[in-house]
Amino acid sequence: MFTIKARALAATLDRVALHRFRPDDDAHDADALVLDCTPRHLHVVGCGDRTLAVARTSVRGDVWTVPVGYDDAAALRAWLESSDCVTVEHVTRDGHQMLSLTEGVAQITVPAASHVGRLPWRALLRLVLDARKRPLAEGRPVQLSADDLALWGSAGAGGEAIEFRSLGPVGTLVTAGGDFLGLQTPHSWDGPTPGSGWASSLRTRLFLFAGNLLEVGARYGDITGTAWVVPARPGPGEEPTLVSADCAAVALPISKVLAVGKFLIRLPD
Structure with missing residues (x-):
């Protein structure tokens, strides 16, 4: 059990909510968000046909993991809009596991999505972070802001895949099909090393x-x-x-x- 600001939980849900399988994908056993708690963080995991997104927020909680269907996650997100500070508890009731969120007399109970298969997101992220150290992955990172991505989005308006290739100090080459080229000037970068501080989150x-x-x-x-x-x-x-x-x-x-x-x-x- 832990207490968290509703806006912090809502923001964490929002960061991964778009990462889901398309309705026509044969992946109904993975169409859910995973809420995963460790003693230091609450993680929300979303998975799409080509993406895996993990957002986390600091809590002082227990250790549990619960898959939540998108409809139930949406209901939870809407409930948080009128909340300030909520208590989150993982419970087993009548033989079923669920999450209970309360604020005063207000309460919402979110059932676990029993149809969802296991998503080994920790193992996947460990593989990705380890791959960065291999010789084939060496090179300059491509650094784009949210505003940059919004600008380049129209390059693929016809369904073309947008590709970003680092040109080192020159910037980033952008292509979308055979009829589009662009150049993105480089950003300065003083952010954290990818994966830094995630050791406790990725620990089995x-x-x-x-x-x-x-x-x-x-x-x-x-x-x-x-x-x-x-x-x-x-x-x-x-x-x-x-x-x-x-x-x-x-x-x-x-x-x-x-x-x-x-x-x-x-x-x-």
């Missing part, structure tokens, strides 16, 4: 329970063939809860799962 969240090393957000299978998700790290002295990975999304204490399923095997992402 593991905990040990009854001899089992479990990862928050990971999927596990038991002897019956049932797949389970670990939605959150339990508090001290608490028993972990597992959520079935099917549409029913039933939540059970791990002891009840093991009583029938006997053991848990980590499933691939």
Whole structure:
């Protein structure tokens, strides 16, 4: 549980909300935002057909991850418009996991999107950041402001892909199909190194329970063939809860799962 300014949560949602699959894409099991909490940050993750976006804001919270359907995320975003400071809590109620947001007597409950598959965004970002250090990735970065991007957007009005290529100190070459060339003069850059300060956000969240090393957000299978998700790290002295990975999304204490399923095997992402 943590408390956050409504405008901070709304801004974090807005930064990734446009990153989603097109309605005609066969990717309904990924059409959601992922809200992922660590002790230092709340992350909101959006994924599209060619993009992955992660925005975060500082909190003092627990460890949990919840996929939220876009319709529910939109309802949450609208509710935040009339809020000032809200309390966010990850709860399991009637066998289902959800997020409960309250401000005084006002409350909104956002259910987990049980149809959504696991999005290994931390692993993907670690790969991207590591690739920057490879010889093929060496070179000057292409630096564009939001105003720059707005100017170049019309270059692809006919559906052409817009390509930006660094020319070093000269600037950036812009092409869009075979009939457009442009040059963007360089910006000075004194911003942070990409990935700097993200070590805690990209760290895999593991905990040990009854001899089992479990990862928050990971999927596990038991002897019956049932797949389970670990939605959150339990508090001290608490028993972990597992959520079935099917549409029913039933939540059970791990002891009840093991009583029938006997053991848990980590499933691939």
